[in-house]
Amino acid sequence: MSGSDIVSGKVGFISLGCPKALVDSERILTQLRLEGYQVSASYQNADVVVVNTCGFLDSAKQESLDAIGEAMAENGRVIVTGCMGGDEQAIRKVHPDVLAVSGPHQYEAVVGAVHQHVPPPADHNPYVDLVPKQGIKLTPRHYSYLKISEGCNHRCSFCIIPSLRGDLVSRPIGEVMDEAERLVNAGTKELLVISQDTSAYGVDMKFRTGFWQGKPIKTHMQQLCEALGELGVWVRLHYVYPYPHVDNLIPLMSEGRILPYLDIPFQHAHPDVLKAMKRPANEEKVLERIQRWRDQCPDLSLRSTFIVGFPGETEQQFTYLLDWLKEAQLDRVGCFKYEAVDGAPANALPGAVPEAIKQQRWERFMEAQQAISAARLQNKVGRTLPVLIDEVDEEGAIGRSTADAPEIDGNVFLNGEQTLQPGDLVNVTIDQSDEYDLWGELAG
Numbered sequence: 001m002s003g004s005d006i007v008s009g010k011v012g013f014i015s016l017g018c019p020k021a022l023v024d025s026e027r028i029l030t031q032l033r034l035e036g037y038q039v040s041a042s043y044q045n046a047d048v049v050v051v052n053t054c055g056f057l058d059s060a061k062q063e064s065l066d067a068i069g070e071a072m073a074e075n076g077r078v079i080v081t082g083c084m085g086g087d088e089q090a091i092r093k094v095h096p097d098v099l100a101v102s103g104p105h106q107y108e109a110v111v112g113a114v115h116q117h118v119p120p121p122a123d124h125n126p127y128v129d130l131v132p133k134q135g136i137k138l139t140p141r142h143y144s145y146l147k148i149s150e151g152c153n154h155r156c157s158f159c160i161i162p163s164l165r166g167d168l169v170s171r172p173i174g175e176v177m178d179e180a181e182r183l184v185n186a187g188t189k190e191l192l193v194i195s196q197d198t199s200a201y202g203v204d205m206k207f208r209t210g211f212w213q214g215k216p217i218k219t220h221m222q223q224l225c226e227a228l229g230e231l232g233v234w235v236r237l238h239y240v241y242p243y244p245h246v247d248n249l250i251p252l253m254s255e256g257r258i259l260p261y262l263d264i265p266f267q268h269a270h271p272d273v274l275k276a277m278k279r280p281a282n283e284e285k286v287l288e289r290i291q292r293w294r295d296q297c298p299d300l301s302l303r304s305t306f307i308v309g310f311p312g313e314t315e316q317q318f319t320y321l322l323d324w325l326k327e328a329q330l331d332r333v334g335c336f337k338y339e340a341v342d343g344a345p346a347n348a349l350p351g352a353v354p355e356a357i358k359q360q361r362w363e364r365f366m367e368a369q370q371a372i373s374a375a376r377l378q379n380k381v382g383r384t385l386p387v388l389i390d391e392v393d394e395e396g397a398i399g400r401s402t403a404d405a406p407e408i409d410g411n412v413f414l415n416g417e418q419t420l421q422p423g424d425l426v427n428v429t430i431d432q433s434d435e436y437d438l439w440g441e442l443a444g
Contacts (some may be wrong), residue, residue, distance in 0.1 A: 009121040010038045011114060012046030012075065014067050017054030019194045019238070021082055021104070023147040025052045028081075028110050036121040037114070043074035047118045048099070050110060053091075055084030055164060057339050068095050077117065081110045083164045104165050105150055142388065142423030143190035143234075143406060144183045148176050148224065152196035153203070154241075156267075157278045157346040158307065158338070161196055168197065168204045173219040177212040177227055189388060189423050190234035192405065193224075199241040222248050229257030234388065236405055238263040242286060247293075254297040259402045262293075266304045269324035270317040273310055276349060290328055301403035303332035308365055309358030310338045312351035318361050322368050331376050332409050333369045337362050374435035377410075384443045387412045387428040389420045399428070401438065410437045417442065 011032055015025035028050065029039060040046035049071040053064035064084045068091065071078045078098045080091055086103040100113035151166040152159075180191055195201065202208070202219035209216050217223050222245055228235045235258040240246060242264055253260040266286070268274050293300055306325075308318060325333070337358040340347045353361075380401075387399040390406065397414040404410050412428055420426065432439035 009036060009118060010040040010046050011118065012040045012043055012049035012071070013052070014049065014071065015052045016064055016067060017052070017060065017083065019145045019147075019192065021052055021054060023145050023194070024082070024105055024107070028052070028107055031107060031111050032114060035111075037118070043071065046075055046077075048077045048079060048114060049075045050079045050081065050114070053080060053082035053084035055082065055086065055160075057341060059339065060084075061090075065091070065094050068098065072097065079110065079113045079117070081106060086164050141187045142390075143192060144188045146176065146180055146183070146191045146193050147171070147195060148193060148198065148201050149195040149204075153200060154197065155278055155345075157276065157349070158310070158341065158344050160341050160343045163343060165196065168200055170200075170202050170205050170219055172205075172208075173202070173210040173217055173224060173227075174212045175210075176224065177217070180228060180231060184231045184233055187423065188233060189425060190236060191228060191231070192236045192238060193228070194238045196239060197241055198237055198239050199243045199246055221245065225249055225252055225258050234259050234402070236261050236263075238405070240264050242280075242289065247289070250293050250296045250300070253300060260297050260300045261303070261402060261405070262300065263303045263405070267307050268310065268321055269328075270313075270320045273313055273317050273321075276312055277307075277310065277346070287324070287327060299402070301331040302328075303334075303405070303409065304330055305334040305336065306365065307336050307338050308361040309353040311346055311349035311353065313338075313353055313361075318364075322365065325365070325368055326372065329372055329376065330369075331373065331403055333373070334408070335362055335365045335369070370435040374433070377433040377435070377438060380430050380438060381433055382430065384427050384429045385412070385438075385440075387414075387426055387440075389422055389424040389426065391422055392418065392420055399426075401428075412438045412440060414440060414442065 013025060013029060015022055043049060051068050051071055054060040055064065061084055068078060068080060072095055080098050080101045083104045084091065085101050088101040091098065091101055099117050102109035102113070149168055149170040151168045152161050153168045155162065183191065199221055201221045201224060205219050207218050207220045209218055211217065212227060217227055225235065229252055237258065240262050252258050267277055267279055274280065290302065306321070338353065385401045387401055389397050389399040391398050395415060397417040397420045399412045399414070400406065401412055414428060427443040428440040429443045430438050430440040
Protein backbone atom coordinates (compact mmCIF):
# COMPACT_ATOMS: atom_id res chain seq x y z
CA MET A 1 0.00 0.00 0.00
CA SER A 2 1.42 3.40 -0.94
CA GLY A 3 0.81 6.68 0.80
CA SER A 4 -1.35 7.82 -2.12
CA ASP A 5 -3.69 4.84 -1.58
CA ILE A 6 -4.53 5.92 1.97
CA VAL A 7 -7.53 8.12 2.46
CA SER A 8 -8.97 7.27 5.88
CA GLY A 9 -6.15 8.62 8.06
CA LYS A 10 -6.62 6.07 10.86
CA VAL A 11 -3.77 5.45 13.30
CA GLY A 12 -3.51 2.50 15.68
CA PHE A 13 -1.58 3.05 18.90
CA ILE A 14 0.13 0.79 21.44
CA SER A 15 1.56 2.43 24.56
CA LEU A 16 3.91 0.42 26.77
CA GLY A 17 5.93 1.21 29.88
CA CYS A 18 5.54 3.76 32.65
CA PRO A 19 3.07 6.63 33.14
CA LYS A 20 5.65 9.04 31.70
CA ALA A 21 5.49 7.12 28.41
CA LEU A 22 1.70 7.19 28.62
CA VAL A 23 1.81 10.98 28.74
CA ASP A 24 4.08 10.96 25.67
CA SER A 25 1.48 8.82 23.90
CA GLU A 26 -1.30 11.23 24.86
CA ARG A 27 0.66 14.17 23.41
CA ILE A 28 1.33 12.37 20.15
CA LEU A 29 -2.30 11.33 19.81
CA THR A 30 -3.50 14.84 20.62
CA GLN A 31 -1.33 16.31 17.84
CA LEU A 32 -2.51 13.67 15.36
CA ARG A 33 -6.15 14.33 16.22
CA LEU A 34 -5.57 18.07 15.81
CA GLU A 35 -4.43 17.28 12.28
CA GLY A 36 -7.53 15.25 11.48
CA TYR A 37 -6.29 11.70 12.04
CA GLN A 38 -8.62 9.18 13.65
CA VAL A 39 -7.57 6.63 16.27
CA SER A 40 -8.30 3.05 15.27
CA ALA A 41 -9.29 0.45 17.87
CA SER A 42 -8.05 -2.45 15.72
CA TYR A 43 -5.04 -3.37 13.63
CA GLN A 44 -7.20 -4.15 10.62
CA ASN A 45 -8.76 -0.70 10.38
CA ALA A 46 -5.54 1.24 10.92
CA ASP A 47 -3.50 2.70 8.08
CA VAL A 48 -0.44 2.66 10.32
CA VAL A 49 0.31 1.50 13.88
CA VAL A 50 2.50 3.48 16.30
CA VAL A 51 4.18 1.46 19.07
CA ASN A 52 5.51 3.50 22.01
CA THR A 53 8.12 1.18 23.54
CA CYS A 54 9.77 0.67 26.92
CA GLY A 55 13.52 0.01 26.98
CA PHE A 56 14.52 -0.04 30.63
CA LEU A 57 14.77 -3.75 31.48
CA ASP A 58 15.47 -6.68 29.17
CA SER A 59 12.02 -8.06 29.95
CA ALA A 60 10.46 -4.72 28.95
CA LYS A 61 12.52 -4.67 25.74
CA GLN A 62 11.27 -8.15 24.88
CA GLU A 63 7.68 -7.06 25.53
CA SER A 64 8.25 -4.12 23.18
CA LEU A 65 9.72 -6.35 20.47
CA ASP A 66 6.79 -8.74 20.84
CA ALA A 67 4.31 -5.85 20.52
CA ILE A 68 6.08 -4.60 17.39
CA GLY A 69 6.01 -8.15 16.00
CA GLU A 70 2.29 -8.50 16.65
CA ALA A 71 1.59 -5.15 14.97
CA MET A 72 3.74 -6.15 11.98
CA ALA A 73 1.94 -9.48 11.67
CA GLU A 74 -1.55 -7.96 11.99
CA ASN A 75 -1.01 -4.73 10.06
CA GLY A 76 2.46 -4.59 8.50
CA ARG A 77 2.87 -0.80 8.69
CA VAL A 78 4.51 0.09 11.99
CA ILE A 79 6.20 3.21 13.38
CA VAL A 80 8.27 2.71 16.54
CA THR A 81 9.03 5.33 19.18
CA GLY A 82 9.80 5.51 22.91
CA CYS A 83 12.69 4.48 25.12
CA MET A 84 13.68 1.40 23.16
CA GLY A 85 13.57 3.51 20.00
CA GLY A 86 16.92 4.93 21.04
CA ASP A 87 18.46 1.64 19.89
CA GLU A 88 17.21 1.49 16.32
CA GLN A 89 19.71 -1.22 15.41
CA ALA A 90 18.29 -3.63 18.02
CA ILE A 91 14.77 -3.05 16.72
CA ARG A 92 15.64 -3.43 13.04
CA LYS A 93 17.67 -6.55 13.76
CA VAL A 94 14.41 -8.27 14.75
CA HIS A 95 11.94 -6.22 12.69
CA PRO A 96 13.82 -4.77 9.69
CA ASP A 97 10.70 -3.59 7.88
CA VAL A 98 9.31 -1.12 10.40
CA LEU A 99 8.62 2.20 8.72
CA ALA A 100 10.45 4.51 11.13
CA VAL A 101 12.14 4.50 14.55
CA SER A 102 12.54 7.40 16.99
CA GLY A 103 13.51 7.78 20.64
CA PRO A 104 11.57 9.01 23.70
CA HIS A 105 9.63 12.32 23.70
CA GLN A 106 10.49 12.89 20.03
CA TYR A 107 6.95 13.92 19.23
CA GLU A 108 7.75 15.78 16.03
CA ALA A 109 9.64 12.80 14.61
CA VAL A 110 6.69 10.47 15.25
CA VAL A 111 4.16 12.85 13.76
CA GLY A 112 6.48 13.46 10.81
CA ALA A 113 6.74 9.73 10.16
CA VAL A 114 2.94 9.44 10.22
CA HIS A 115 2.73 12.34 7.74
CA GLN A 116 5.18 10.58 5.44
CA HIS A 117 3.32 7.29 5.32
CA VAL A 118 -0.26 8.44 5.92
CA PRO A 119 -0.96 11.96 4.63
CA PRO A 120 -3.33 14.03 6.78
CA PRO A 121 -6.97 13.76 5.68
CA ALA A 122 -7.64 16.31 2.94
CA ASP A 123 -11.14 17.06 4.22
CA HIS A 124 -10.01 18.00 7.74
CA ASN A 125 -11.13 21.46 8.88
CA PRO A 126 -9.32 22.47 12.10
CA TYR A 127 -11.97 25.12 12.81
CA VAL A 128 -14.78 22.58 12.77
CA ASP A 129 -13.21 19.25 13.69
CA LEU A 130 -12.26 20.13 17.25
CA VAL A 131 -10.22 18.26 19.84
CA PRO A 132 -11.17 18.67 23.51
CA LYS A 133 -9.15 21.37 25.30
CA GLN A 134 -7.61 18.77 27.59
CA GLY A 135 -6.31 16.82 24.58
CA ILE A 136 -6.54 13.06 24.05
CA LYS A 137 -6.39 10.98 27.24
CA LEU A 138 -5.55 7.29 27.60
CA THR A 139 -6.61 7.17 31.24
CA PRO A 140 -10.21 7.23 32.53
CA ARG A 141 -11.85 10.64 32.56
CA HIS A 142 -11.61 11.04 36.33
CA TYR A 143 -7.83 10.79 36.76
CA SER A 144 -4.90 12.11 34.74
CA TYR A 145 -1.11 11.97 34.78
CA LEU A 146 0.56 15.38 34.91
CA LYS A 147 4.17 15.20 33.70
CA ILE A 148 6.19 18.11 35.07
CA SER A 149 9.63 17.35 33.68
CA GLU A 150 11.64 15.03 31.47
CA GLY A 151 15.01 13.35 32.08
CA CYS A 152 17.09 12.96 35.23
CA ASN A 153 20.34 14.34 36.70
CA HIS A 154 21.06 11.28 38.84
CA ARG A 155 23.46 8.61 37.71
CA CYS A 156 22.26 5.51 39.56
CA SER A 157 24.49 2.61 38.55
CA PHE A 158 21.57 0.29 37.68
CA CYS A 159 19.74 2.81 35.49
CA ILE A 160 20.07 4.06 31.90
CA ILE A 161 17.23 6.59 31.98
CA PRO A 162 19.58 9.61 31.54
CA SER A 163 21.02 8.03 28.40
CA LEU A 164 17.49 7.38 27.11
CA ARG A 165 15.75 10.60 28.15
CA GLY A 166 18.63 12.99 28.88
CA ASP A 167 19.23 15.29 31.83
CA LEU A 168 16.46 17.04 33.72
CA VAL A 169 14.34 19.46 31.67
CA SER A 170 11.51 21.03 33.68
CA ARG A 171 8.34 22.29 32.04
CA PRO A 172 7.53 25.95 32.74
CA ILE A 173 5.24 26.10 35.75
CA GLY A 174 2.64 28.23 33.99
CA GLU A 175 2.36 25.60 31.25
CA VAL A 176 2.01 22.81 33.84
CA MET A 177 -0.67 24.66 35.78
CA ASP A 178 -2.60 25.57 32.63
CA GLU A 179 -2.66 21.89 31.67
CA ALA A 180 -3.74 20.88 35.17
CA GLU A 181 -6.55 23.45 35.09
CA ARG A 182 -7.77 22.23 31.68
CA LEU A 183 -7.81 18.63 32.94
CA VAL A 184 -9.77 19.55 36.05
CA ASN A 185 -12.26 21.59 34.02
CA ALA A 186 -12.72 18.53 31.78
CA GLY A 187 -13.68 16.30 34.71
CA THR A 188 -10.42 15.07 36.23
CA LYS A 189 -10.85 14.33 39.95
CA GLU A 190 -7.26 13.20 40.60
CA LEU A 191 -3.98 14.56 39.25
CA LEU A 192 -1.00 12.21 39.46
CA VAL A 193 2.20 14.25 39.33
CA ILE A 194 4.98 12.32 37.56
CA SER A 195 8.55 12.80 36.35
CA GLN A 196 11.85 10.99 36.72
CA ASP A 197 12.64 13.08 39.80
CA THR A 198 9.69 15.14 41.01
CA SER A 199 11.63 16.70 43.89
CA ALA A 200 14.15 18.23 41.45
CA TYR A 201 11.48 20.15 39.54
CA GLY A 202 12.86 23.54 38.51
CA VAL A 203 16.50 22.88 39.47
CA ASP A 204 17.58 23.16 35.83
CA MET A 205 15.79 26.52 35.56
CA LYS A 206 17.22 27.79 38.87
CA PHE A 207 13.59 27.87 40.06
CA ARG A 208 12.68 30.57 37.56
CA THR A 209 9.55 32.60 38.30
CA GLY A 210 6.66 31.96 35.93
CA PHE A 211 3.05 33.10 35.86
CA TRP A 212 -0.30 31.42 36.36
CA GLN A 213 -3.59 33.29 36.38
CA GLY A 214 -1.57 36.51 36.20
CA LYS A 215 0.28 35.79 39.46
CA PRO A 216 4.02 35.10 39.83
CA ILE A 217 4.90 31.57 40.87
CA LYS A 218 8.29 29.86 41.18
CA THR A 219 9.15 26.75 39.16
CA HIS A 220 9.65 24.73 42.33
CA MET A 221 8.07 21.59 43.76
CA GLN A 222 6.61 23.30 46.85
CA GLN A 223 5.07 26.20 44.91
CA LEU A 224 3.72 23.75 42.35
CA CYS A 225 2.03 21.67 45.05
CA GLU A 226 0.58 24.80 46.68
CA ALA A 227 -0.90 25.87 43.34
CA LEU A 228 -2.24 22.41 42.49
CA GLY A 229 -3.82 22.32 45.94
CA GLU A 230 -6.01 25.26 44.90
CA LEU A 231 -7.73 23.25 42.16
CA GLY A 232 -9.98 21.30 44.55
CA VAL A 233 -9.03 17.78 43.38
CA TRP A 234 -6.84 14.95 44.65
CA VAL A 235 -3.15 15.64 43.97
CA ARG A 236 -0.85 12.60 44.26
CA LEU A 237 2.96 12.80 44.12
CA HIS A 238 5.10 10.12 42.48
CA TYR A 239 8.88 9.54 42.27
CA VAL A 240 9.78 11.90 45.11
CA TYR A 241 13.43 11.86 46.14
CA PRO A 242 13.66 12.79 49.85
CA TYR A 243 15.38 16.15 49.41
CA PRO A 244 15.20 18.48 52.45
CA HIS A 245 12.40 20.61 50.95
CA VAL A 246 10.10 17.56 50.88
CA ASP A 247 9.62 18.27 54.61
CA ASN A 248 7.72 21.41 53.59
CA LEU A 249 5.10 19.34 51.75
CA ILE A 250 3.91 17.48 54.85
CA PRO A 251 1.91 20.46 56.23
CA LEU A 252 0.15 20.71 52.84
CA MET A 253 -0.85 17.06 53.31
CA SER A 254 -2.01 17.45 56.89
CA GLU A 255 -4.12 20.46 55.79
CA GLY A 256 -5.76 18.38 53.03
CA ARG A 257 -4.40 20.51 50.18
CA ILE A 258 -2.62 17.56 48.54
CA LEU A 259 -3.00 13.84 49.26
CA PRO A 260 -1.07 12.42 52.24
CA TYR A 261 0.87 10.12 49.92
CA LEU A 262 4.56 9.97 48.98
CA ASP A 263 6.08 7.60 46.44
CA ILE A 264 9.81 7.55 47.32
CA PRO A 265 12.16 5.15 45.44
CA PHE A 266 14.45 4.06 48.32
CA GLN A 267 15.82 0.99 46.38
CA HIS A 268 17.75 -0.38 49.40
CA ALA A 269 18.74 0.45 52.99
CA HIS A 270 22.27 -0.87 53.56
CA PRO A 271 24.83 1.95 53.15
CA ASP A 272 27.30 -0.16 51.14
CA VAL A 273 24.66 -1.34 48.67
CA LEU A 274 23.33 2.21 48.30
CA LYS A 275 26.89 3.42 47.66
CA ALA A 276 27.31 0.78 44.94
CA MET A 277 23.98 1.91 43.48
CA LYS A 278 25.23 5.53 43.63
CA ARG A 279 22.24 6.41 45.79
CA PRO A 280 22.10 8.56 48.96
CA ALA A 281 23.11 6.42 51.96
CA ASN A 282 21.46 8.00 55.00
CA GLU A 283 18.99 5.31 56.05
CA GLU A 284 19.01 6.27 59.76
CA LYS A 285 18.10 9.89 59.00
CA VAL A 286 15.40 8.62 56.62
CA LEU A 287 13.82 6.64 59.46
CA GLU A 288 13.89 9.74 61.67
CA ARG A 289 12.25 11.81 58.93
CA ILE A 290 9.56 9.20 58.33
CA GLN A 291 8.68 9.35 62.02
CA ARG A 292 8.56 13.17 61.96
CA TRP A 293 6.37 13.11 58.88
CA ARG A 294 3.94 10.69 60.52
CA ASP A 295 3.88 12.77 63.69
CA GLN A 296 2.83 15.77 61.59
CA CYS A 297 0.48 13.84 59.30
CA PRO A 298 -0.77 10.57 60.87
CA ASP A 299 -2.63 9.55 57.70
CA LEU A 300 0.51 9.75 55.54
CA SER A 301 0.92 6.74 53.23
CA LEU A 302 4.39 5.86 52.00
CA ARG A 303 5.11 3.70 48.97
CA SER A 304 8.51 2.69 47.67
CA THR A 305 10.40 0.26 45.47
CA PHE A 306 13.42 -1.86 46.32
CA ILE A 307 15.94 -4.02 44.46
CA VAL A 308 17.21 -7.30 45.90
CA GLY A 309 20.11 -9.31 44.54
CA PHE A 310 22.11 -6.26 43.49
CA PRO A 311 25.72 -7.20 42.55
CA GLY A 312 27.74 -7.69 45.73
CA GLU A 313 24.71 -7.82 48.06
CA THR A 314 25.56 -10.16 50.94
CA GLU A 315 23.19 -12.10 53.16
CA GLN A 316 24.04 -9.73 56.02
CA GLN A 317 23.21 -6.70 53.86
CA PHE A 318 19.92 -8.25 52.80
CA THR A 319 19.01 -9.03 56.42
CA TYR A 320 19.82 -5.40 57.25
CA LEU A 321 17.31 -4.34 54.57
CA LEU A 322 14.61 -6.58 56.10
CA ASP A 323 15.24 -5.13 59.56
CA TRP A 324 15.06 -1.59 58.14
CA LEU A 325 11.83 -2.44 56.34
CA LYS A 326 10.23 -3.67 59.57
CA GLU A 327 11.24 -0.46 61.33
CA ALA A 328 10.13 1.85 58.50
CA GLN A 329 6.64 0.29 58.30
CA LEU A 330 6.01 1.47 54.73
CA ASP A 331 2.44 1.15 53.54
CA ARG A 332 2.98 0.00 49.94
CA VAL A 333 6.14 -1.58 48.58
CA GLY A 334 7.23 -3.03 45.26
CA CYS A 335 10.30 -5.26 44.99
CA PHE A 336 12.34 -6.24 41.95
CA LYS A 337 15.03 -8.83 41.50
CA TYR A 338 18.11 -7.12 40.06
CA GLU A 339 18.21 -7.39 36.30
CA ALA A 340 21.19 -6.29 34.23
CA VAL A 341 20.35 -3.49 31.81
CA ASP A 342 22.45 -2.99 28.69
CA GLY A 343 24.67 0.03 29.22
CA ALA A 344 24.21 0.27 32.99
CA PRO A 345 27.46 0.68 35.02
CA ALA A 346 26.23 -1.89 37.58
CA ASN A 347 26.83 -4.63 35.02
CA ALA A 348 30.57 -4.31 35.64
CA LEU A 349 30.32 -4.67 39.42
CA PRO A 350 31.73 -7.85 41.00
CA GLY A 351 29.76 -10.30 43.09
CA ALA A 352 26.85 -11.27 40.82
CA VAL A 353 24.12 -12.87 42.93
CA PRO A 354 22.87 -16.26 41.61
CA GLU A 355 19.30 -16.25 40.31
CA ALA A 356 18.18 -18.82 42.90
CA ILE A 357 19.35 -16.57 45.73
CA LYS A 358 17.71 -13.51 44.11
CA GLN A 359 14.43 -15.44 44.01
CA GLN A 360 14.77 -16.56 47.61
CA ARG A 361 15.50 -13.02 48.82
CA TRP A 362 12.60 -11.64 46.81
CA GLU A 363 10.24 -14.15 48.43
CA ARG A 364 11.54 -13.35 51.93
CA PHE A 365 11.23 -9.61 51.24
CA MET A 366 7.66 -9.93 49.97
CA GLU A 367 6.65 -12.13 52.91
CA ALA A 368 8.00 -9.53 55.36
CA GLN A 369 6.30 -6.63 53.58
CA GLN A 370 2.98 -8.45 53.21
CA ALA A 371 2.83 -8.84 56.99
CA ILE A 372 3.54 -5.11 57.41
CA SER A 373 0.96 -4.09 54.81
CA ALA A 374 -1.67 -6.43 56.27
CA ALA A 375 -1.20 -4.94 59.75
CA ARG A 376 -1.34 -1.36 58.50
CA LEU A 377 -4.52 -2.07 56.50
CA GLN A 378 -6.09 -3.84 59.48
CA ASN A 379 -5.74 -0.57 61.41
CA LYS A 380 -8.13 1.02 58.91
CA VAL A 381 -10.99 -1.38 59.69
CA GLY A 382 -13.76 0.58 61.39
CA ARG A 383 -12.63 3.91 59.93
CA THR A 384 -14.55 5.95 57.35
CA LEU A 385 -12.35 6.93 54.40
CA PRO A 386 -12.84 9.01 51.24
CA VAL A 387 -12.86 6.72 48.20
CA LEU A 388 -12.68 7.62 44.50
CA ILE A 389 -14.66 5.15 42.37
CA ASP A 390 -12.78 3.73 39.35
CA GLU A 391 -15.27 1.22 37.97
CA VAL A 392 -18.58 -0.50 38.60
CA ASP A 393 -19.23 -4.08 37.46
CA GLU A 394 -21.77 -6.82 38.15
CA GLU A 395 -20.22 -7.47 41.57
CA GLY A 396 -20.25 -3.88 42.78
CA ALA A 397 -18.11 -0.74 42.84
CA ILE A 398 -14.30 -0.64 42.94
CA GLY A 399 -12.44 2.43 44.12
CA ARG A 400 -9.30 3.70 45.80
CA SER A 401 -8.53 5.52 49.03
CA THR A 402 -6.04 8.37 49.33
CA ALA A 403 -3.41 5.69 50.07
CA ASP A 404 -3.82 3.97 46.71
CA ALA A 405 -2.51 5.05 43.31
CA PRO A 406 -4.20 3.52 40.26
CA GLU A 407 -2.85 0.23 38.94
CA ILE A 408 0.04 -0.06 41.43
CA ASP A 409 -1.56 -0.02 44.90
CA GLY A 410 -4.67 -1.62 46.37
CA ASN A 411 -8.42 -1.21 45.89
CA VAL A 412 -11.47 -0.59 48.02
CA PHE A 413 -14.32 -2.95 47.13
CA LEU A 414 -17.99 -2.08 47.72
CA ASN A 415 -19.65 -5.40 46.97
CA GLY A 416 -23.22 -5.13 45.72
CA GLU A 417 -23.06 -1.35 45.28
CA GLN A 418 -24.51 -0.55 41.84
CA THR A 419 -25.63 3.05 42.29
CA LEU A 420 -22.24 4.70 41.82
CA GLN A 421 -20.39 5.92 38.73
CA PRO A 422 -16.64 6.13 37.91
CA GLY A 423 -15.36 9.44 39.24
CA ASP A 424 -17.72 9.56 42.21
CA LEU A 425 -16.02 10.56 45.47
CA VAL A 426 -17.75 8.89 48.41
CA ASN A 427 -17.18 8.12 52.09
CA VAL A 428 -16.78 4.42 52.85
CA THR A 429 -16.75 2.68 56.21
CA ILE A 430 -14.15 -0.11 56.11
CA ASP A 431 -15.19 -3.49 57.53
CA GLN A 432 -12.58 -5.90 56.12
CA SER A 433 -8.96 -5.97 54.90
CA ASP A 434 -6.18 -8.24 53.67
CA GLU A 435 -2.53 -7.56 52.78
CA TYR A 436 -3.45 -5.49 49.70
CA ASP A 437 -7.10 -4.38 49.63
CA LEU A 438 -9.99 -3.06 51.70
CA TRP A 439 -13.73 -3.81 51.72
CA GLY A 440 -16.47 -1.56 52.99
CA GLU A 441 -19.90 0.03 52.67
CA LEU A 442 -21.12 3.52 51.91
CA ALA A 443 -21.14 5.57 55.06
CA GLY A 444 -24.59 6.51 56.22
